[in-house]
Amino acid sequence: MSVRVVVADDQELVRSGFSMILEAQPDIEVVAEAGDGAEAVAAVERYAPDVLLLDIRMPVMDGLDAARRVCARSACKVVMLTTFDLDEYVYEALYAGASGFLLKDVRRDDLVHAVRVVAAGDSLLAPAVTRRLVADIVRRRREEAAADVTPQRLEVLTAREVETLRLLARGLSNSEIATTLFVSEHTVKTHVSNVLGKLGLRDRVQAVICAYETGLVAPGSP
Template identity: 50%
Template sequence: MTVRVLLADDHPAVRSGLRALLESDPGIAVVGEAADGAAAVGNARALRPDVVLMDLRMPGTDGIAATRAVVAEQLAQVLVLTTFDLDEYVFGALQAGAAGFLLKSADAATLVDAVRRVADGQGVLAPEVTRRLLDRFVVRAAPSAEPPPAQLAALTPRERDVLGCLGEGMSNADVAAALVITEATAKTHVSRVLAKLGLSSRVQAAVLARSAGVPVPAAARRPG
């Protein structure tokens, strides 16, 4: 299946470079471009791409607002491509429902793989900042006096284990290995967790897991 991509970036040269890079893969087609967030939302409505590759800092409607609109209307998955790894714009985009983000320094193979993974419903975070992002904004600490979110009660024990793994930024393959299940089963559990929690991305699930203090399964704990 061909992955249909919409490019949203205010720099024409960047869009041109991204188009050439992505279309070098026969399984990816760039179906449109947008120079600002409002155009990105409008083009997503008209073109219904699988993935919007979204810059954050654009004139007028920025990438965060555009991401929120695209996700709320279920127009496409959003993959943020940004120069900034740990600023409030990145975190805002993840809260808005982006499936993940990469830095613009990512190489071609990483970008193509990320687009494919996001189209397939998986989350993608730049490996340089996955743990730093979670640790900076939502530190797993001692149990809070705050009650856990009510929707966590809807999760089965296995789904809570999966949510704990997501809190560590694990991929489906990592979850499968840690819990000794197949990758297909891990993917199904992740989908169920997102649906029960009313979340649009595994990144949002990771943030919730950290902020609610969901424990990491013993088998999934990483050394160090």
């Protein structure tokens, strides 16, 4: 079954370029394109795609507002597109439920890989820039006293689930976690699912943010 994708960007050349790259893949289908946030939300509602590539800065409705609506109303995974690797809107996009972000100058192979990874239920956590974003999110939230999360929140997890969350926050994949914990990858998937369910989190990105906010992992820790 093909991965269904909507590409939303107000720059036609960027939008069509991404669409052409993705359409060339045998397992990916671009079901719609959108030129602004409102069109993106409407396209998701109409076509029910697996992944939405969403530009942050767009007319009519910006990508941040569109991401909030899409993540709240559907199971579609959102990947934000930005020109800047430290765009302030990316922080809010992750909190809104986005599964990660890509720079617009992303390489062809990385774009295709990102769509497949997110569609499979994973998140874009490997790039160093994403880890830096997560750490900065927590720093900003703590400085602004906006986060009301306590370590007691993790008490619902078993010891093995806590360790799984800690390894997630370090950016390890399921296979890497399995190797570290000496368990099967299937067991790791179960632990990850339990962590998300017990903590009421949408995906691995929000799990990583939770790990930082609760102090389970400190910014800069190995």
